[in-house]
Amino acid sequence: MRIANLRATPVAIGDPPLRSAFGLHAPFALRTIVEVELDDGNVGIGETYGGEAPLRALERARPAVVGRDPWQLTPLRIELERLDGNRPAGFAWESRALAGPALFSAIEVACLDAIGRASGRPVADLLGGRVRDRVPFAAYLFFKHAGDDAWGEVMTPEAVVGEARTMRDRYGFHSVKLKGGVLEPDREAEAILMLREALGPDVPLRLDPNAAWSVPTSLRIAERLRGALEYLEDPTPGIDGMSEVAKRAVGVILTDHHMWGGMRATVELGRLCRTFGLGVSMHSNSHLGISLAAMVHVAAAIPELTYACDTHYPWQTDEVIKGGKLRIEDGSVAVPIGPGLGVDLDREALGRLNEQYRRAGLALRDDVAEMHKIDPAWRPHKGDW
Amino acid sequence: MRIANLRATPVAIGDPPLRSAFGLHAPFALRTIVEVELDDGNVGIGETYGGEAPLRALERARPAVVGRDPWQLTPLRIELERLDGNRPAGFAWESRALAGPALFSAIEVACLDAIGRASGRPVADLLGGRVRDRVPFAAYLFFKHAGDDAWGEVMTPEAVVGEARTMRDRYGFHSVKLKGGVLEPDREAEAILMLREALGPDVPLRLDPNAAWSVPTSLRIAERLRGALEYLEDPTPGIDGMSEVAKRAVGVILTDHHMWGGMRATVELGRLCRTFGLGVSMHSNSHLGISLAAMVHVAAAIPELTYACDTHYPWQTDEVIKGGKLRIEDGSVAVPIGPGLGVDLDREALGRLNEQYRRAGLALRDDVAEMHKIDPAWRPHKGDW
Secondary structure: OOEEEEEEEEEEEEOOOEEEOOEEOOOEEEEEEEEEEEOOOOEEEEEEEOOHHHHHHHHHHHHHHOOOOOOOHHHHHHHHHHHOOOOOOOOHHHHHHHOHHHHHHHHHHHHHHHHHHHHOOEHHHHOOOOOOOEEEEEEEEEOEOOOOOOOOOEOOHHHHHHHHHHHHHHHOOOEEEEEOOOOOHHHHHHHHHHHHHHHOOOOOEEEEOOOOOOHHHHHHHHHHOOOOOOEEOOOOOOHHHHHHHHOOOOOEEEEOHHHHOOHHHHHHHHHHHHHOOOEEEEOOOOOOHHHHHHHHHHHHHOOOEOOOEOOOHHHOOOOOEOOOOOOOEOOEEEOOOOOEOOOOEOHHHHHHHHHHHHHHOOOOOOHHHHHHHHOOOOOOOOOOO | OOEEEEEEEEEEEEOOOEEEOOEEOOOEEEEEEEEEEEOOOOEEEEEEEOOHHHHHHHHHHHHHHOOOOOOOHHHHHHHHHHHOOOOOOOOHHHHHHHOHHHHHHHHHHHHHHHHHHHHOOEHHHHOOOOOOOEEEEEEEEEOEOOOOOOOOOEOOHHHHHHHHHHHHHHHOOOEEEEEOOOOOHHHHHHHHHHHHHHHOOOOOEEEEOOOOOOHHHHHHHHHHOOOOOOEEOOOOOOHHHHHHHHOOOOOEEEEOHHHHOOHHHHHHHHHHHHHOOOEEEEOOOOOOHHHHHHHHHHHHHOOOEOOOEOOOHHHOOOOOEOOOOOOOEOOEEEOOOOOEOOOOEOHHHHHHHHHHHHHHOOOOOOHHHHHHOOOOOOOOOOOOO
8 A cells, every 4th residue: 555646735724803912814825635546546624724835745745645654654754854854934833844844744643534534544543443323522712803794793791691692503613612812801800700600610711812821920820710711821921921820730741633633633633742741632723624623533532621622613614525514512523433434525615725825825834914904003912912 | 343242361471580669570471362352353352461351341341342442432432431439449550450541442442453354454554654664672581580581691781791691692782771770770871881891882771660669869870870771661669759850861652552541642742741841651561462462562563662662572571462472672662553453363272272271270479479479578678779
């Protein structure tokens, strides 16, 4: 069994004007659809970061991939790590996408899908078997501008509560996460307290200011929200700052197979977290159903998953898999039981989203530039709020 | 695909009178041959600790194993960990064999062999693929009594050098390990210095006193052997003592899939060692070819393997696999490329070694009792030498 071809197709998917400490989401989020075609006709699919840089990285990896037995993944990882001499500077997601671990992950997911299809086994089985049949996700709340969507403007604590109610009604989420770093820190604390009041004591709440806060602000808000938060994510930049804050906080690692070096590496990370007594949850970017399926398979195979996973999935309406969007019900996604990732590429949709990519004229994600179109004086907070 | 049956057959295999800090090897070493029979007719094999305790543990695990899909290994691990409430006291190997991780490993190896056979894939591929085609082992030197073997008595530094030469001539080993804790510490240091002189500067040497030494003795001998040793293994008992010594030593983890919780967990351990900058080698007990094949598959899949592996294999003459003993050439074993572990059970040999087990009348390994038959006053050193 050999890899006959490696294909990478850039796509642009509609994205609402969500806010974060980094700025404003552009009208389109960029993703790359990866296909690994075997000489036996099986095609494995994967999904990773978007834009020009991942395309270049995948092209650079091609000689190491084509002709390889798709089971020989660890040797591929080592070869890509060797290639990964110089990482170009640039926006985080794109430079990560060029680096060995993320590049390997993009190819590993597609290879595991192909192997699963060839052997009639779900990917979770290739990771050791599934310890749960459904994977819980958290409602991912955002402050947002009014846009070409049904959500309207959400720039106040009151509006966030409304957004949370809609999310819960539609998807049954049992956990809620708010992307912060947008309003004044105390306003965001108010939003959490209002959510706590509105949703009742049994719904775990998280707040992620994306490292916009200073250490004193982080400690002050953490104290103000004591008892109201399940965890406070990345309040302040850097290991030193975080360790200052962490002395009083729960330790949770947000895994992400896209950047961590693949699905198997993420299962290994779960074991590591267990060794050191850290909680495990899962990180998300804007993504399609292929990534969601991969996230679900990984999460299904990690016994140590202690918190509902993050996902941007409800915010995107575009889809690239057959049958349309995967269903989130009762706040969770069923682990696909078909071979491989258990989802199939809709080539018509792929063509349409690829065309959308070309028309969008975006080569990388740049939330700051998007924000400057509205407010040229806007500057991101990086631990100074 | 379901597991239709789980079989455990105890065997006794001839073992020369090897010495260690724990005492003297009995004329037979005990092992258990594990068979996992699938409903499609494939049978996976594994090998683990011997004696009555592992048999009881495997019997206790039977309801969790039979009827299970052999790919669902992580859920099995979790179920066995739940069973593993009370670990009985007793000699280390046997109490380990009753505990969750070692019990899981015994079954995991046989399941991975069965899965590999069913899918036509070597076990190393199920672990991520092999990063090397041959796995290097170290010559494992022992002080020993004269016995029913061709090696004769080896109780002096001079005799150890002769043993090393024979081992190297026969198997081509490029690394050498001496099991210590037998002679006076300074005599063992002399043995290392004589080996260094006899084998030349390019052969890495290790010494393993099995934690017989005190911290001051460990530091004194380590200083005396500075530059002569690749590493000093377990000189003194306990984490505190080791950390005292380790301040001046190389950090090396000896993996062992039998006790660490399986083959995949051992691959994960390799990644962990890399994260913390620790070296990786592999531990051994007296064992047969099934364990050797499993060790080779695991070692082949661990990029971080930094030292040649240990093996007792040259000391045993009995074998339970078809075709007789696996070949060690140029100090290494080729990774089997057939499906599963790549070795097949010789049922005639299994019956003979099982009969030998029943005749041997040994229920567990007891090197102290064996030593007392010769010297009733002998007591093991436990960090007091």
